[in-house]
Amino acid sequence: MIGSTPRRRRTSRSLRTCSPGSGTTEPSCSWRERPRPRPRERPVPEVDAARRLGRPGFGLRRGITLLSSLIVLFAGVDATQALVWSQVVLSFGIPFALVPRILLTRDGAVMGPWVNRPVTTAAASAVAVLVIGLNLYLVSRIRSG
Secondary structure (H helix, E strand, C coil): CCCECCCCHHHCCCEEECCCCHHHHCCCCCCEECCCCCCCCCCCHHHHHHHHHCCCCHHHHHHHHHHHHHHHHHCCCCHHHHHHHHHHHHHCCHHHHHHHHHHHHCCHHHHHHHCCCHHHHHHHHHHHHHHHHHHHHHHHHHHHC
16 A cells, blocks of 8 residues: 555554655654544435334324325415425524523533533524524514515
């Protein structure tokens, strides 16, 4: 292999690597790099879908979703308007996801050493206020026509 020396028994857990081009200027490199773990193999989508079909309640949830969509279509509602209104309804959940996340990540008792710094919390709060404000503005515009 170019850029690495052959593995030796004493370095079986690490690879000896060199920067590109250094093989011609240096006899060997003195630093080592651990091999990266293999990513977990993902299941084949068809197999994963078949596995999900066997879960309890999966067919019921899919049926409810499909039934509600069919009701909207057969009622003669404009599909684009139905999509817009569904997104408006979904947007009501944004504050319930953002605010607790900010509150929890700034709490040292909850996060331990991974607690957010005050600057990060302030930036996240500003973004949350902006997103929630824009969401309220858009909802009011949709309601007024």
